[in-house]
Amino acid sequence: MKINALKLRLKDALVPLILILIAFLFSAIWISFMGKSPLEAYRALFAGAFGSTSGVVNTVKKSVPIAFASFAVIVSTKANVFNIGAEGQLAMGAFGATMAGIFLKGLPAAVHIPAAILAAALGGMAFALVPALLRVKRGINLLVVLLLMNNIARFLLQFFVLDAFASDNALVPSTDRIMESARLPYLIGPPYRLTIAVLIVLAVAIVLELFFRRSTAGYEMRAVGLSPEAARYAGIDINKYMLLGLLLSGALAGVGGGLEILGNHHRLYIDFSPGYGYDGIPIALLSGGSPLISILGSLLFGALRTGSLNMQAKVGISDEIISVIQGSLILCIAANYFVKYLLNRRRSGKAGKEAGQ
Amino acid sequence: MTVSFFVVLLLSVIRLSTPMFIAGLGNMYCERVGILNLGAEGMMVSGAFAAVLGSYYTGNPWIGVFCGMVGGLVAGALHALICVEFGGLHAISGLGITMLFNGVTKFLCLSIFGSTFTPNVAALQTTKILQGVPVLGKYLGALSPLVYLGGLIAVISYFVIFRTPYGLRVQMVGDDPRTVETAGINVWKMRYSGVLICGLLCGIAGAYMSLGQLDRFFEGMIAGKGMLAVIAVKMGKWEPKGILGTALLLGFFDAVQLQLQINGIIGIPPEMLQLLPYVAGIAVLSLQTGATRLAALDTQYLRNKYKF
Numbered sequence: 001m002k003i004n005a006l007k008l009r010l011k012d013a014l015v016p017l018i019l020i021l022i023a024f025l026f027s028a029i030w031i032s033f034m035g036k037s038p039l040e041a042y043r044a045l046f047a048g049a050f051g052s053t054s055g056v057v058n059t060v061k062k063s064v065p066i067a068f069a070s071f072a073v074i075v076s077t078k079a080n081v082f083n084i085g086a087e088g089q090l091a092m093g094a095f096g097a098t099m100a101g102i103f104l105k106g107l108p109a110a111v112h113i114p115a116a117i118l119a120a121a122l123g124g125m126a127f128a129l130v131p132a133l134l135r136v137k138r139g140i141n142l143l144v145v146l147l148l149m150n151n152i153a154r155f156l157l158q159f160f161v162l163d164a165f166a167s168d169n170a171l172v173p174s175t176d177r178i179m180e181s182a183r184l185p186y187l188i189g190p191p192y193r194l195t196i197a198v199l200i201v202l203a204v205a206i207v208l209e210l211f212f213r214r215s216t217a218g219y220e221m222r223a224v225g226l227s228p229e230a231a232r233y234a235g236i237d238i239n240k241y242m243l244l245g246l247l248l249s250g251a252l253a254g255v256g257g258g259l260e261i262l263g264n265h266h267r268l269y270i271d272f273s274p275g276y277g278y279d280g281i282p283i284a285l286l287s288g289g290s291p292l293i294s295i296l297g298s299l300l301f302g303a304l305r306t307g308s309l310n311m312q313a314k315v316g317i318s319d320e321i322i323s324v325i326q327g328s329l330i331l332c333i334a335a336n337y338f339v340k341y342l343l344n345r346r347r348s349g350k351a352g353k354e355a356g357q
Numbered sequence: 358m359t360v361s362f363f364v365v366l367l368l369s370v371i372r373l374s375t376p377m378f379i380a381g382l383g384n385m386y387c388e389r390v391g392i393l394n395l396g397a398e399g400m401m402v403s404g405a406f407a408a409v410l411g412s413y414y415t416g417n418p419w420i421g422v423f424c425g426m427v428g429g430l431v432a433g434a435l436h437a438l439i440c441v442e443f444g445g446l447h448a449i450s451g452l453g454i455t456m457l458f459n460g461v462t463k464f465l466c467l468s469i470f471g472s473t474f475t476p477n478v479a480a481l482q483t484t485k486i487l488q489g490v491p492v493l494g495k496y497l498g499a500l501s502p503l504v505y506l507g508g509l510i511a512v513i514s515y516f517v518i519f520r521t522p523y524g525l526r527v528q529m530v531g532d533d534p535r536t537v538e539t540a541g542i543n544v545w546k547m548r549y550s551g552v553l554i555c556g557l558l559c560g561i562a563g564a565y566m567s568l569g570q571l572d573r574f575f576e577g578m579i580a581g582k583g584m585l586a587v588i589a590v591k592m593g594k595w596e597p598k599g600i601l602g603t604a605l606l607l608g609f610f611d612a613v614q615l616q617l618q619i620n621g622i623i624g625i626p627p628e629m630l631q632l633l634p635y636v637a638g639i640a641v642l643s644l645q646t647g648a649t650r651l652a653a654l655d656t657q658y659l660r661n662k663y664k665f
Contacts, residue, residue, distance in 0.1 A: 030461065034468045082448065134639070134642075134643050141587075141642070143395055144395070144642065145642065147455075147584045148584050148585075151580055151581040151584075152632055155631050156632070159628035159629055162626075163628065164626075278456060285449070317468075318463075318464050318467040318468055320460055321460075321464055322460075323460025323461075324460040324461055324464055326457075327454075327455075327456035327461070328453070329453075330450075330452055330453030330456055331435065331450060331453035331454065331457060333446075334439050334440075334446045334450035334453055335439045335443040335445040335450070337444045337445060337657075338442075338444065338445065345665070
């Protein structure tokens with residue numbers, strides 16, 4: 001597995017925008033294939049996401065777990081590994097937070113909330129531990145294992161929700177509700193229900209930026225990501241940082257899942273995540289490794305997820321089209337070398353003409 | 358524990374290991390020409406759904422299988438275009454293929470049938486002709502004809518890889534594309550052929566899962582089988598015999614958990630039993646020793662005109 005290739009170096013700000021545009025055009029083909037107007041569909045999508053106050057709030061709300069998933073992927077790529085298991089770690093983090101929220105009793109909110117977030121981080125981290133150890137000790141293909149771990153997480157989630165911790169009085173299969181003291185306080189109260197999770201996202205993004213730019217550990221981790229050979233030569237323990245990177249990555253994904261439970265759902269159910277963990281992958285790759293920029297990408301995907309419901313209601317296009325956009329975006333990212341080649345050819349072609357005159 | 362129990366288990370092992378086996382053979386071609394394929398899952402999903410569509414609209418399951426092959430081929434062509442022609446990143450492209458076709462099939466399924474599963478269609482679950490065979494007919498006939506097709510593909514693959522000029526070229530491209538090009542062989546044509554064969558076989562594997570094991574498609578039905586196929590290839594050392602062995606081993610764990618679920622012998626909840634094949638897959642992968650023999654696996658080999 002060549003992780004070096006993962007450093008996409010999309011310094012050209014134009015390239016991410018072109019890739020996103022291609023993904024939207026490609027998905028438009030599928031929409032018109034179903035006999036609907038893509039223009040109308042995308043307009044409904046935009047209106048759903050930004051057309052009303054509740055739309056905007058929902059967009060921001062949904063971007064929280066997505067942002068954490070993208071942080072998780074960013075941190076892992078800095079350490080020269082590629083964490084595509086964020087979806088599974090997110091689910092395990094949500095489970096950790098739910099457990100802390102239900103079974104820790106009699107704590108004040110100021111203690112209970114941090115404890116539940118810590119439990120979420122530990123849940124995600126624990127789930128990243130097995131693949132991380134296998135990678136470092138046995139040198140196995142991490143991507144294959146991480147994708148299988150996502151499958152395992154689904155079954156574990158079903159086990160927790162349907163069997164082990166199933167609530168007796170719930171309409172859809174779910175766990176019991178978490179304690180009042182574990183629920184995140186509102187920034188904007190009902191009917192919008194925007195919680196302090198938004199502030200946590202910003203704080204974590206800033207801390208991560210500082211960690212990579214200012215701290216020794218962050219610097220060394222980046223060195224491992226940029227060139228493992230050079231880092232090894234400089235006496236940096238590569239395996240240590242791979243392990244550290246994956247565990248930190250798992251913890252971040254876990255916190256994303258945990259905040260989703262503590263802030264929005266207040267109980268765990270099987271389909272609480274429509275694929276937030278997968279959303280993080282294209283965002284992280286397009287953001288060029290910057291957590292702050294990835295927040296912008298998360299807002300885009302939050303908007304897609306919010307607006308797609310409106311699109312489904314108004315135009316009759318299944319909100320599954322989001323997965324199509326997501327998948328084609330990842331394919332575009334994989335082929336980004338070719339996009340850069342085309343851009344380069346156009347530029348050098350122009351330059352050549354000017355020189356000729 | 359009677360003889361019939363073991364026969365049922367054996368049939369179950371064969372049934373469950375077939376998709377991993379066929380997809381694994383496909384991946385063998387793909388990895389041997391130097392292209393990593395994490396998109397096997399997506400190719401299988403595409404094949405499974407296309408097969409059901411074909412059978413649904415024509416009523417003929419064999420046309421369904423053909424559509425499945427086309428479905429897998431389309432996904433394979435996309436992977437080939439990105440990895441062979443555009444010099445793309447194999448791992449990310451594979452991931453994208455899997456996510457795209459999971460999304461596209463669910464989207465189409467919802468748009469056409471209004472739910473995440475299709476109605477029942479004409480399927481290929483048993484082989485009528487073999488039921489006439491004395492003594493064993495009852496068992497041979499209980500397997501899908503696609504199982505036998507899989508066996509045939511394995512035998513053919515063995516000869517193609519080890520006994521034909523094409524097979525020798527495939528082996529060389531995965532080792533050292535530059536030398537192969539110097540020898541006057543078109544590296545890109547070889548790489549295209551490997552990925553396309555992979556797409557075709559993954560399509561058959563998917564068609565087997567939707568038409569050979571069941572008679573419908575539902576969301577999430579492939580559930581990691583493509584990934585297990587990738588493991589089978591690595592563990593099987595890129596040889597048909599090894600892939601068959603690993604696929605049977607993984608199929609065995611799947612069959613055991615299924616039998617335990619059906620019989621309810623021990624009080625383990627079904628979700629925990631379903632984990633068994635995945636855990637076995639990870640364990641098998643971690644037992645693998647030695648470095649990759651395919652030096653050119655997961656590398657870009659660009660045409661000169663695309664270099665800048």
